[in-house]
Amino acid sequence: xxxxxxxxxxxxxxxxxxxxxxxxxxxxxxxxxxxxxxxxxxxxxxxxxxxxxxxxxxxxxxxxxxxxxxxxxxxxxxxxxxxxxxxxxxxxxxxxxxxxxxxxxxxxxxxxxxxxxxxxxxxxxxxxxxxxxxxxxxxxxxxxxxxxxxxxxxxxxxxxxxxxxxxxxxxxxxxxxxxxxxxxxxxxxxxxxxxxxxxxxxxxxxxxxxxxxxxxxxxxxxxxxxxxxxxxxxxxxxxxxxxxxxxxxxxxxxxxxxxxxxxxxxxxxxxxxxxxxxxxxxxxxxxxxxxxxxxxxxxxxxxxxxxxxxxxxxxxxxxxxxxxxxxxxxxxxxxxxxxxxxxxxxxxxxxxxxxxxxxxxxxxxxxxxxxxxxxxxxxxxxxxxxxxxxxxxxxxxxxxxxxxxxxxxxxxxxxxxxxxxxxxxxxxxxxxxxxxxxxxxxxxxxxxxxxxxxxxxxxxxxxxxxxxxxxxxxxxxxxxxxxxxxxxxxxxxxxxxxxxxxxxxxxxxx
Numbered sequence: 001x002x003x004x005x006x007x008x009x010x011x012x013x014x015x016x017x018x019x020x021x022x023x024x025x026x027x028x029x030x031x032x033x034x035x036x037x038x039x040x041x042x043x044x045x046x047x048x049x050x051x052x053x054x055x056x057x058x059x060x061x062x063x064x065x066x067x068x069x070x071x072x073x074x075x076x077x078x079x080x081x082x083x084x085x086x087x088x089x090x091x092x093x094x095x096x097x098x099x100x101x102x103x104x105x106x107x108x109x110x111x112x113x114x115x116x117x118x119x120x121x122x123x124x125x126x127x128x129x130x131x132x133x134x135x136x137x138x139x140x141x142x143x144x145x146x147x148x149x150x151x152x153x154x155x156x157x158x159x160x161x162x163x164x165x166x167x168x169x170x171x172x173x174x175x176x177x178x179x180x181x182x183x184x185x186x187x188x189x190x191x192x193x194x195x196x197x198x199x200x201x202x203x204x205x206x207x208x209x210x211x212x213x214x215x216x217x218x219x220x221x222x223x224x225x226x227x228x229x230x231x232x233x234x235x236x237x238x239x240x241x242x243x244x245x246x247x248x249x250x251x252x253x254x255x256x257x258x259x260x261x262x263x264x265x266x267x268x269x270x271x272x273x274x275x276x277x278x279x280x281x282x283x284x285x286x287x288x289x290x291x292x293x294x295x296x297x298x299x300x301x302x303x304x305x306x307x308x309x310x311x312x313x314x315x316x317x318x319x320x321x322x323x324x325x326x327x328x329x330x331x332x333x334x335x336x337x338x339x340x341x342x343x344x345x346x347x348x349x350x351x352x353x354x355x356x357x358x359x360x361x362x363x364x365x366x367x368x369x370x371x372x373x374x375x376x377x378x379x380x381x382x383x384x385x386x387x388x389x390x391x392x393x394x395x396x397x398x399x400x401x402x403x404x405x406x407x408x409x410x411x412x413x414x415x416x417x418x419x420x421x422x423x424x425x426x427x428x429x430x431x432x433x434x435x436x437x438x439x440x441x442x443x444x445x446x447x448x449x450x451x452x453x454x455x456x457x458x459x460x461x462x463x464x465x466x467x468x469x470x471x472x473x474x475x476x477x478x479x480x481x482x483x484x485x486x487x488x489x490x491x492x493x494x495x496x497x498x499x500x501x502x503x504x505x506x507x508x509x510x
Contacts (some may be wrong), residue, residue: 090286325382
């Protein structure tokens with residue numbers, strides 16, 4: 001039996017709803033959305049002179065990240081909102097890299113939260129940062145680097161216009177694809193500007209790419225090895241010399257940014273799909289992983305699964321904790337299964353999609369049968385298999401047996417949850433009911449009230465509900481869900497017969 005340790009204190013983001021039964025939880029907004037939303041008005045300084053008089057101090061992006069991280073650590077504030085299960089493994093490495101001022105590459109299988117972790121770095125930036133108004137590369141008013149801003153600063157002095165950028169605007173991101181060009185990342189000649197009469201040697205004819213446009217911020221390259229080698233070369237100067245070169249221009253723009261990247265370990269280390277000089281220029285290499293304990297897997301599902309349907313005619317479906325635990329255990333069993341290709345990994349999105357599918361199955365039943373409240377039950381778990389089949393890559397030897405393998409793993413997950421939740425519980429009253437009154441038929445379109453009517457009074461039902469943490473008096477659906485888990489657990493432990501028919505399940509049959 002797997003233990004359920006309490007998650008570390010700062011595993012759950014303070015901006016999100018704490019883990020509770022999904023029946024009452026509201027899906028929190030993403031960390032990126034929260035960080036991109038200003039919580040206060042920008043400072044009032046509108047010119048360079050006003051900025052100086054306000055006492056503003058210019059810091060590099062790396063110094064800004066380092067100082068804000070140290071402040072958060074001393075104040076025991078959350079540093080990486082929305083990140084679950086990395087507190088003792090990944091996050092210390094990330095913190096050391098930021099304190100050292102290193103560019104970072106995150107290595108991990110799909111669905112391990114690499115992109116989410118990269119985006120939470122935004123929280124370590126100042127909420128508001130000044131820039132020369134109208135500058136394409138966000139020059140700081142104290143130290144402009146592009147020709148336009150230097151000329152304006154020399155001409156206008158303390159009257160130089162200043163604009164304020166929220167930290168959500170200081171993050172740039174590019175998914176590496178084979179068609180990505182140097183122009184996309186670094187820049188190229190703008191034919192429109194040339195057509196307007198400027199000469200080719202004029203730096204004003206340059207159209208800056210994504211990297212310089214994220215100057216004084218954080219830029220992320222997702223799936224770095226998918227960049228063509230000649231495109232990877234264009235990042236060498238950005239990582240080492242901190243400048244960019246655009247075609248043949250006599251142009252040197254010192255950039256102030258943190259470059260982070262994500263990659264699959266196999267692509268990054270074994271297939272030779274990334275050039276060695278680029279690997280050498282990253283200061284830190286951080287390995288991610290899937291949740292190590294069941295509690296983290298559950299916290300992740302509660303945080304990410306969209307099972308709160310505000311405004312729906314039926315309201316939000318009830319999804320009891322023991323069903324979420326089945327989903328979490330199923331996900332972990334799939335990851336460890338020898339029939340699954342471990343090189344591709346099993347994304348955390350599988351667990352999220354499975355929980356959402358179970359909730360949707362309950363809503364479908366309620367809509368078709370007229371139930372007032374949609375409540376997920378064990379009978380809804382079968383809907384997981386077709387929903388997640390495409391998220392798992394099997395060994396070639398298992399071709400044609402995918403559904404069979406997943407079904408067996410799902411049954412194991414239910415059995416493990418039954419033992420964890422109801423081991424030692426007195427279920428003789430439920431077993432006696434089948435011996436005295438015969439079989440009970442349930443199914444994906446059998447309402448909870450009808451199932452309870454068919455089962456009838458069960459001695460010891462209150463104890464079963466108490467072990468599962470549900471109140472059957474408040475919700476007949478949760479009572480039916482608890483009884484279905486008990487019946488399925490008895491069957492899987494060979495203490496009760498079961499017959500499966502299309503859309504129907506008969507417990508206690510011959």
